[in-house]
Amino acid sequence: MTPGAALAAFDGICAGEIDEEANWQWRIARRPQGIVRPEDFTLHSEPIPQPAEGEVLLRTHYLGLAPVMRFYMQGTASTGYAQLGVGDVIHGRGVAQVVKSRHPDWRESEMVQGQLGWQTWKASRMTPQEKFFRMPKNGLPAALGAGVLGMTGLSAHAGLFACGNPKPEDRMVLSGAAGGVGSMVSQMAAKVVGCDVVGIAGGPEKCDFIQRHGCAAAIDYKSEDIAARLDDLRADGIDLYFDNVGGETLSAVLDRLRLHARIVLCGSISEYTRSEPFGLTNYTRLRASDARMQGFFVYNHLDRWDVVMEELASWIADGRLKPVQDIEKGFAAMPRALANLYYGANVGVQCCSVRGEPEEWL
């Protein structure tokens, strides 16, 4: 099936009417095999919850989509959240307003971001596990809390700065460059640090997009030989590689490292739906160039949340970081929005406006 046909198959389940009479939820209908399919999701409605003493009632406005959600649906995610079973509401972070509060620390009308789940309302005790943060009053659109000024932004920042230790003039390579994390890393590396970034993305439109968002050159992995293009564009080798895809791309980079090169292991999306794990055989190439390869997990960097969010907002304000969010309209579209990630249909951070809220809504 072509990606277009696979995504069109979601039209049936994503066209439902969502009203304000109930709490609408997307739940797991069955464990996904490979890329998610419409039959993996079920739309459920139940009464809007009433907050008990010590709880707030949250009205969801924007939800962010991330590749990890397929692992939530499979019950195999290692993010610290409870493993989900068939019939459970899918985990997801986003932006909401406190509409009723019986909690001493949270006021009515405050905007927050945190673990809401794929649902239009939530009664919450605002526990540390849900990782709620107040939305800063910085004049930037609330939708950014579901991505660029949310966990996607913290991932991009932590991966690039805390792990990658980027230096001006670093000869950098970035995979998944047109995605949520990648579109931020390319701009921060090029415009904040001054690295020379070669981005890797699928298709001519995305290659054009990444060259307008920080990349000095682009490799179209769908039509070009990555190894040959790296030989051409990075003839002197690679100082810094930010890896979103793993697999053969990571292997090609390992063969082309400069002295003291750094590899940041952010994600390996090209491996997520393989039936056989990819076996990296040339990791020993790190030795020859005193290189290092370092993974990171975004939730281990939450202590720097306030500083990072302020820094990202300042780069947006001075024009060095253009936030790119790809917003599907309406809660009903959530399953297709998740499938978009696996078919490479999104540019920037994939989000959903739950009630069709405008992108610029404050």
Ligand SMILES: NC(=O)c1ccc[n+]([C@@H]2O[C@H](COP(=O)([O-])OP(=O)(O)OC[C@H]3O[C@@H](n4cnc5c(N)ncnc54)[C@H](OP(=O)(O)O)[C@@H]3O)[C@@H](O)[C@H]2O)c1
């Ligand atoms: N370590 C952490 O704490 C952390 C936090 C957040 C995210 N992540 C990981 O970081 C990666 C990027 O996340 P994201 O939120 O930016 O996701 P995203 O928005 O879906 O971007 C991922 C990009 O990967 C590309 N892609 C998809 N399948 C591919 C394949 N088979 N081969 C090569 N490229 C492929 C897609 O674009 P193309 O059209 O160009 O293929 C897409 O733009 C994911 O692997 C995610 O799991 C890790």
